[in-house]
Amino acid sequence: MVWYEDTVSSLLRLSECFRLFMVTNQDGVAKGKISMEGVDRVNAYVASVLERRGAPIAATYVCPHDQGAGCRCKKPSPYFLEKAERDFRIDLGRSFVVGDHPQDVELAENAGATGIYVLTGHGRKHRAEIPGDSIVADGIGEAAEEILARGRRAGDGADREPDGREL
Numbered sequence: 010m011v012w013y014e015d016t017v018s019s020l021l022r023l024s025e026c027f028r029l030f031m032v033t034n035q036d037g038v039a040k041g042k043i044s045m046e047g048v049d050r051v052n053a054y055v056a057s058v059l060e061r062r063g064a065p066i067a068a069t070y071v072c073p074h075d076q077g078a079g080c081r082c083k084k085p086s087p088y089f090l091e092k093a094e095r096d097f098r099i100d101l102g103r104s105f106v107v108g109d110h111p112q113d114v115e116l117a118e119n120a121g122a123t124g125i126y127v128l129t130g131h132g133r134k135h136r137a138e139i140p141g142d143s144i145v146a147d148g149i150g151e152a153a154e155e156i157l158a159r160g161r162r163a164g165d166g167a168d169r170e171p172d173g174r175e176l
């Protein structure tokens with residue numbers, strides 16, 4: 010597990026205004042490449058580091074199913090985002106999805122949230138596959154700037170629920 014140097018600081022800034030969620034497709038579980046316990050252990054480690062640093066993850070959602078299995082939870086299905094909306098009373102219309110795969114941009118679209126595509130991870134490889142009007146950031150630091158700028162433009166949000174956001 011390797012962190013980009015600006016990941017924790019960026020999430021810390023975001024956590025002052027947003028609830029943080031992880032939503033992840035792990036079809037390696039269905040394919041037998043990794044166990045669900047292995048996935049849970051990695052996610053628990055990430056969550057524990059962020060919690061310790063003051064940027065806790067509200068919930069982690071994992072789809073362990075195979076692509077062709079026809080499950081309802083695999084991104085870009087909005088299933089987990091809608092669950093977060095119900096369970097945490099977040100406003101998806103004022104929420105953001107940050108991801109390095111075109112399905113993350115699509116997920117945002119399907120959930121009525123705003124997608125931010127990052128060029129780190131798989132981002133550069135798949136860049137040609139995202140819609141031309143997508144918001145693109147170099148990495149999590151720039152994504153956080155974009156989110157905070159948009160949050161401010163949308164109003165100072167007195168007495169509203171915090172928004173959700175995905176890693």
Ligand SMILES: [Zn+2]
Pocket residue numbers: 072073074080081082083
């Ligand atoms: Zn699934």
